[in-house]
Amino acid sequence: MPGIEFFEALKRESDSRMLLLVADGIGGLPRERGGLTELETAKTPNLDKLAAEGTCGLLDPVSPGITPGSGPAHLSLFGYDPMKHNVGRGLLAALGVGFPIQPGDVAARINFCTVDDQGLVADRRAGRIATDVNQKLVEKLRDAVKIEGVGIFIETVKEHRAVVIFQGPELYDSLNDTDPQVTGEKPHDVIAADKQSEKMAGIATDFIGQAGATLADDHPANMVLLRGFARYEKFPTMEEVFGIKCGAIASYPMYKGVAKLVGMDVIDCGPEPEDEVEALKQNVGKYDFFFLHYKKTDSRGEDGDFDAKVKEIEHFDSLIPAIRELDFDVIAVTGDHSTPSVLKQHSWHPSPLILWAPYERRDECDAFGETQCALHGGLGRHRSTDLMPLMLANALRLEKFGA
C-alpha cells in the first residue's frame, strides 16, 4: 500500500470538485441476529438513488477487527495510514476541545484523582467530579501553575478529564503515563525514554508538583494523573500531497481539529446540519475538495438508541438533494467507522460506501445499506485509505505511475 507521500509525484491539476460526506458512525448492526441495521431500517430515498447511480463498497478504517477512534478513522479517510501517522491521545484531547495546537507543542490528558495522606492513589477518577467542579479546578491551576519559559494551557474536557498543552522550544514526548492503573499505589514518576525528552520530563514533574500543592485541599480531586503525552508533529498537508485545496465543514471541535491537522481550511458554520449544507453552498467555488461531517448518527449510536439513530440517518438523507444541486464531479458518502446502537460504541465493522463518480463501472447495488454494499457493490472492500485515491482518480487528478 503506497504511503501518502507517494501521491506527491502523481498530483495533477484539474477543475473538478470533490465532496466527502462523512456520516459519523453510520454503519451499524441489527438489533437481533439476521435483522436490519439502522441504515437498512431507515427510509433513505435520496441515498438509495445516489447508490443506484454510483458504485458501492465497504471501507475498513484500519483493518478488519480493529475498532478505531475518531482521529485514526478520519485520517484514514483523508488518505493517511493511521498506523504510520499516529495521533497521540493528548493531541486528540487538545483537538477535541478546539485548542489551537501548534507543531512542537506537547499535550497530555489530565485525570483529576484522589490521593490519600501517603500520596497513594485512592480513586483514579476522583469520584467522577462534575464538569463544573472540573472547570473551577482548571481555573485554579491556570492561576497557580507557572514554569519559566514554558507556555501552559489547561482546558476542561468533561467530568474528571482535562487536557494540558505545553508550549516551548525542544519539547518531546517519549514519556510514560503517571497513572498507576490501580489504586493503593503512588502515581508513577515521569521518566524520559530518550535524551531529547528529558526536558519535558522535568517540566511535567514540576507541573505535577505544583498542581498537587494547588489542589491539596480540593478533596476528592486533590491530585492529577497525566496520560498520553503527544507532540504535535506537522503532517504533510493534503494540498502538498494531493495538490488540492480543501475545506472542512464540521460542527464539533474534534473533527475541525483533525481537518486542521491535514491542512484543511475550517469553514465557519452554525451547529445544525442545515447550517453545514448552507456553508457548503456559500463556499462551493472556493475549494477543490470538501469534507462535510455529520455528527449525530454517531451520537445516537453511542446512546444505544436504535430508533433515534434511524431518525438521524433519515435526517442526513434529507440533506442530499440540496447537496446534489451543487454539481460536484465526485461525491463519496461513508462513515469514519461504525457505531452500532447495540454496542453503544465505535465498532470494527466496515463502513458502507457510495462512490458517485463519472468513471466507475455499474454494479447491482441500488440501496444504501451495509449488506447491499457488501454483496452487490462493485467496488468491493477496501481500506479507508484507498478512498482518496479513488476520488482523485475519478476527478482526473492523478498522473500515471511509471511509463
Place this chain on the structure above:
Amino acid sequence: MPGIEFFEALKRESDSRMLLLVADGIGGLPRERGGLTELETAKTPNLDKLAAEGTCGLLDPVSPGITPGSGPAHLSLFGYDPMKHNVGRGLLAALGVGFPIQPGDVAARINFCTVDDQGLVADRRAGRIATDVNQKLVEKLRDAVKIEGVGIFIETVKEHRAVVIFQGPELYDSLNDTDPQVTGEKPHDVIAADKQSEKMAGIATDFIGQAGATLADDHPANMVLLRGFARYEKFPTMEEVFGIKCGAIASYPMYKGVAKLVGMDVIDCGPEPEDEVEALKQNVGKYDFFFLHYKKTDSRGEDGDFDAKVKEIEHFDSLIPAIRELDFDVIAVTGDHSTPSVLKQHSWHPSPLILWAPYERRDECDAFGETQCALHGGLGRHRSTDLMPLMLANALRLEKFGA
C-alpha cells in the same frame, strides 16, 4: 504482502505448465453511466466458457486509484511489487525500442528541443518534428558524439523523442532532468545527487555539449533535453524466485523488454495474434510458464474507439480454442491494466481475471466481464502481484510455509 524473494524458499518442482494470457488494457468502462463495458459488449463465447469453468475475480495493478504505466503493470502480474521494483523511464524507453540493455547500463529519454541565441528553451518539443527527421538527427549524433571509455547508443522513439543508453563501468543514475519544464529558461545542468553518480553527470554534460554543437544548424531541433536517467539494476529472475523456466511471446518491443527484465526467454514470432499462438504451439513443451501478450485491445482503447476495442476483444476470444488444445494445467486471462475507450488512456480500474485451474472452488461467474467478475467471481479483488502465487499454487509448485 510477501515480496518476491519470499517465494525463493517455497519453490517446488513439478511438471505442470502454466499460461498467463494478457490482453493489454482489456478492462474498460461503459460509454454511459450504468451501461456495458467493451468486454461486456463483446461476444466472447470462448472466454465465457473459460470463465464458467474457472474462477473469476479482479486485479489491481498497483493499488486502488493508481493508474500504472505498462512497465509497473506487467511487473506486478509477474509477481514483482512495482513500488519496490521500480523501472525508471529511461530504462522503459530503451526496452520500448528493443535495445538489448544490460545490467549497469544507464538510459535516459531524449527530447529534441529548440533553443534560442541565448540558449533559452523556446520549444521543449522542437515543434514535434516528424519521426523521419528524428531518425536523421539520431544518425548525425551517432556519428558525431564520442566519449572516451563510454559506449553511447542512440535510438529514435517517435516525433521529438529518442533514447540514449550509456555503457561503461561505474555508471549511476541519481541525476536530475535537464528539461526546465517551461520555455524561456536554460536547460538545467546535470547535477549528481550522490557521489557515485558524479561520473555519469560528467558524461551526460559532455554528451549534451557535443549534441548541441552537432545540432546547432538543425533548427528547430537544435538541442537535446535529457530526462528520466535510469540504471538497469538486475532483477531477481522468475526462474530464481519461482523455479520456473519462462517463455515470453509478444510482438511489441516494450513487452519483450519487460519480460527480459525478469529473465524470461523471448520467443521469436510474427506480428499477428495468430503468429503468437503458433509460436506458443511450437514451444509448448519447452517452458514451465508462458506469458503471451495481446496488444491491440489496449491500442483501440487508447484510440478512444469503443467499437474497435469490442472487435479486438472478439478477435482475442477467437484464439482461445486453439490455446486450450495445448493442455495447460493452469491458464490465467487478464489485463495488465484497464484502458477504457471513454478515457483514451490507461486507467486505475481493476482488470477482470479468469483463473482456470484444477484446484479452485466454484463461483457464480459464467461470463467474462468486469461486473460479473466483481460481483459473481469467487476470487474477489486482489493486487496483481497475488496472481503468480495463485497460479503457482494451482500448479502445485509452492511448498508449505512453516510447519
